[in-house]
Amino acid sequence: MWGRYLAARRLLGLSRTLSQKSWRWKSGSVNERALQYKIGERIHGFTVNQVTAVPELFLTAVKLSHENTGAKYLHVAREDSNNLFSVQFRTTPLDSTGVPHILEHTVLCGSQKYPCRDPFFKMLNRSLSTFMNAFTASDYTLYPFSTQNPKDFQNLLSVYLDAAFFPCLRQLDFWQEGWRLEHENPTDPQTPLVFKGIVFNEMKGAFTDNERFFSQHLQNKLLPDHTYAVISGGDPLSIPDLTWEQLKQFHATHYHPSNARFFTYGNFPLEQHLKQIHEEALTKFHRIEPNTAIPVQQLWDKPREHHVKCGSDSFATDPTKQTTISVSFLLTDITDTFETFTLNLLSSLLVGGPNSPFYKALLEANLGTDFSPDVGFNGCTREAYFSVGLQGIAEKDIETVKQIIARTIDEVIEKGFEEERIEALLHKIEIQMKHQSTSFGLALTSYIASCWNHEGDPVELLKIADKVTQFRQHLKENPTFLQEKVKQYFKDNPHRLTMSMSPDESYYEKQAKLEAEKLKQKVNALSEEEKKETYEKGLELIALQSKPQDTSCLPALKVSDIAPTIPFTELEMAFAADEIPVQYCAQPTNGMVYFRAVSSLNTLPEELKPYVPLFCSVITKMGCGALGYREQAQQMELKTGGMSVSPHIIPDDSHLDAYEQGVLFSSLCLDRNLPDMMHLWSEIFNNPHFEEEEHFRVLVKMTAQELSNGIPDSGHLYASVRASKTLTPAGELQEMFIGMDQVKLIKRIAEMSDIKPVLRKLPRIKKYLLNSDNMRCSVNATPQQMSQASKEVENFLKGITRSKKERKPVRPHVIEKSPEPMLVGRERLNCSQITRKLITEPTFKPCQMKTHFLLPFPVNYVGECIRTVPYTAPDYASLQILARLMTAKFLHREIREKGGAYGGGATLSHSGIFTFYSYRDPNSISTFSTFEKAAEWAQAGEFAQQDIDEAKLAVFAAVDAPIAPSDKGMNHFLTGISDEMKQRHREQLFAVSSDHLIDVANK
């Protein structure tokens, strides 16, 4: 994978993710153990350099270095079972051949100890990992994994170390993963030679995303002196210049312990990690001088401008308005952690939310559709930068946008910021430190990666509470502290780049021509002898890819290592305001409350339905009660961690033609702010505003732009949603809510000159949705907070409207569904309180349909769906295993390795839809026949018990993925699937046999 998005761009993005179980802070805890390490202590070739407690994140950081090689090591001890390892290399290419990216792929193709092809992908099926991946950023490459199982941790660590330090880097691996010349049909030397290769295709796909294209050029031009001037992922036109020799050389100099940073996280003991890393990898090296440091960027003495051309966006709301422009300012060295913290906050004040000066000045000027890509603070390069601008503007408005930006900066320097906005931002940091997610280790490793990469202190970066105190102090001593920074970094900064991008109708055509020229040049350079070799290598590659693999060298967990039962979550049910069911789930939430509600769509007239997603995305942003939309946004930032609404379609667990339709309200806040948050919900339910037409237009345009920008990354999802549209009634609604139909509707609305008719639909939808007629609620909070929470929920529900007479559902076929009794502790409770009203369509006839969307991209997304059985049917477990088996043992090989697509496989969704898909695929027709062959392959039953066991491990790794305290019990609340049903399903998964698989494949 390649992308700059992994890098911790936003400090504030950090703690979407504090992990679970931190409440078990008790004596003998991992934190106390970590605090025992002494500075200078030597453990397995490493020396302890620093031990620091960071109480606000419930962790202890231990910094070490390896004596012989100089490898750096950071261990973060925390009471979290989802342990993580990562190794990071500073990779600083000086050309756009994509060498670090191709290397990232190639090292995963086999190593000395694990010479089988693709051990990395094979391990996905032999492990209970909760995360495994590899990333190439602009200036480093990172290999992280996480797991909750200690044995699994050792297995994966062994495979990762061997891959990174002792890869085979065979020529055929380079050809498969990087680029190669091969006959279109490799077995037919009469067909023309073409470029193939996974990274080659991946990058062709990546740059069909105009936002990413813009971001890439922006970085290249703003930091033009060294590694940031090139494309680390690879430019498809430069990739064919890379040789196998250069690849091996790059590995030798960059993937060396002296250029490595190791990171471990969680509750497993540190000594074990150190011992294994030292013995299996580091003892085999001696220190070198890697010379990979990136020099400081030479500052410009005057601002620069740059213009680029891109492909045109066929989903753009207005084809004459497809220009993007932004102004970017080079800020500070990211190793200066306090200055970086301050500038990050400052950036949020400038561009975050409807009260920020740039939102008001740019978005509300009605010139463009949304901010330009990478708006705000960017901290993943050695020097951070700030960027602001607009996309979706007319070319003639470039000057106007530039003037607005300059004027806004002057105004900020003069007026400063409201105190309340600064408080709201600091409140947000407090929430982010308390809110726990299940991937905290992963969030940490990406958060520290950039700063550490440039010799900054990662521990310093973690001390967020110190930074907040220091920040408050500065502000107190000097009230114009922030204004002075704006003057220094924005007004008086000559290192500033104005970049614009506009579409060129023939852009893709021109790119194709350049590629054809490159191809011709490469082919012409081949001698007859080399041509023959090329043909033979092509055959060799196919032979290798088709050869059955001996994977016995790889470590593996066994099915018996999987826990036979799941821990049950205790839930409490009660009625509030007489008859509205509320689910309470007491959890160690660190002083946070999570409130959710579901309201049914059953009574909503059909003609209003397509507007539900739009209603959801604007209803918390239009103002309510006495608050205008700006004040409402301010209150939400000051008092909550977010309030949002989304459409909710849940297929039934036992009938494919039944489903629940509604909208989901979600919100979170600190304990102390619960009354304020519930008051906001009351105002939104009772007195939402629908008057601000201009503001509504801004929101619609932003939604349209986001949807359009999302297609290149989610093409396979759109394809799958569309393909399942005619298979179940829920599928039809899915397509309306989240499929291409929705994209087109929003685009049409954004193009309307008079938007009032759409705006007028919202209060009508409100009448059906924002009441307590068909509602249920849920609360996740600490046990101490529950009684307070239930009072607040009661008040809220009493205060919102309830229809006097019952409204009739629009579709007559409604079935009432009560969950089965739940087992709580040892008692059986009858939880029939939550009765879900499902829609069913007894006359629905699934039918086949084919659609092909022409997208202006050089790659395809293919989806094919089959209607199967619901969750509770006995065949469901077999189909789930079968999907995994087909992906691992057949589709991955055919679609990715042979076909050259970025990805492909099969999945089974909760709705009982079995989906084949491919992602960024150079083929389409032949992929369909691959799908067919996969089914034949399964019917023939050509798989071994080992294959089935591996598929089971992979399925259980997903089933047993950790769940954050905020999300415990959500399955039950949303879908009605109880822990008992899950346990039953678990037993069915364990019981799946070869015969079952062949049986379901034949149905």
Ligand SMILES: [Zn+2]
């Ligand atoms: Zn990649």
